[in-house]
Amino acid sequence: MLLDEIARSVSGGQAVQTSRLVEQALADGLEPGSVLNDGLMAGLTVIGERFKRNDCYIPEVLLAAKAMHAGMSLLRPLLAGGGERLRDKIVLGTVESDIHDIGKNLVGMMLEGAGYRVIDLGVNVPAGRFLAALEEHAAPVLAMSALLSTTMPRLQATIAELEKAGVRERVKVLVGGAPVTREYAQRIGADGYAPEAASAVDLVRDLLAPAPTV
Template identity: 50%
Template sequence: MSEVLANISAMLQKGKRKDVARLCQQAIDEGLDANVILTDGLLAGMDVIGAKFKANEIFVPQVLVAARAMKAGSEVLKPYLAGDDASGKGKIVMGTVQGDLHDIGKNLVIMMFEGKGFEVIDLGVDVPTEKFIQTAIEEDADIIGLSALLTTTMPVMAEVIKAAEEAGIRDRVKIMVGGAPVTKEFAESIGADAYTEDAPSAAEKALELISA
C-alpha cells in the first residue's frame, strides 16, 4: 500500500479531519484512483475503528471523530469517484422509528455501514412507518434499518415490518432492528431478519444479509 493511503487510514483513526482531507487531495494529485483511496485509505481506517470499537479499545467519541474525518475525506473524493454508487455494497434506508427522538445509536450504526461501503439514506428520527416503506421502494433499498431506544417505541418496528409485507416488498428488503432495549428474542418475535448488539456487528451482519 502506498504511504499516503496508510497515512489517510492512520489520520482517520486519530480523527484528524483536516489531515484526512489534505491527504485525500494529495493522493488524488499523485494520480491514485479515487476508488482505491476510498477503499484502501478511508474504509480501511474505518475497519480498524470498527474492530477496536467492538473490542472496547475505543469508545463513542473516538468513533465519532473518526467518522467525521471519513466524511471530510469522502467530500474530497466525491467528484472523482466513478458512478453514483461508487461503493456498490448496497443501499440501506435507516431511521429511528416514530415517537423516538434518539439518534446517537442510529448514527453510530450508519457510520459503521458507511465504513463497510454501504450507501445509507438517513431518514433521521421520529420517522413515520410509511416513510420507511416509501423510501425503500423509491430507492430500491436492500435493507431497512430500524432503531429504537424506548420500550414504548419498540412495537413500531413490528408495524414497519407489517407495512413492508403489505407493500409487497418484504421478500426483497431485509429488515434489521437494534437499540438498547431491543433483544434477539424481540427481533425474532416481530419477524425481523437481523438484530445485533452493537454497531460494528450490525455492519458485518448487513454484509452477510446482502451476500446471502
C-alpha cells in the first residue's frame, strides 16, 4: 500500500523517492492528513524506535528527517494551519555565555525528526530571550543546555525568570549538557533531563503526554 511505501521511504532516508510517493498519493486523492500521519510520521516512528535500540545511527536519523522534510514541503500548503499546529513547538538554545552547540544541534535535529517544531534560538541565549520566544510562540516546552560548570547556574537562573514572569506552570523545562546530571536537574526544578540527544525525544513525548487518569 502507498502509505506503507511512504513510511518505508522515510525510514530508509530516501528524500527524492519520498517526494515522488507523496505526489502520487495526493494525485490518487489521499487525505494530506493521512499521508502525514500514516506515511511520513509512521516512517519516522520506525527510525526513532530503531535508534533507541541502537539499531541505527545519527546519519540515518538525519537522512530520515531529510526525507520527512521533503514530503512535508509538499503537504504543508495543503494542511490546515500550514501543518504547524500538528506538533508542539519547542524553544531550544544554549544558556547565556555558553556557545557549545554540538549537543544542542543534535537535540534540535532529533526533535525535528520526530515531527516537533523547533524554535532554535542558537547559542548564548539570555533568560529574557528564552522567555520572549516561549511567549511569542506559545511553546509548551523549553529545552536548554549548558556545557560548562561555569554556565550551568544559568539553567537555574532561567527557570527562576520563568517563575517570575508567571509562565513556569505552563512550560515544561528540559535541561542537558555534559556536566548536567539528573540530580542537578531535579535540584534546580527542571521537569526533565536527557543524558543524550536521542532520549530527549522520548522525554518530550512523555512530558507532553496527557496525565494518566487514575
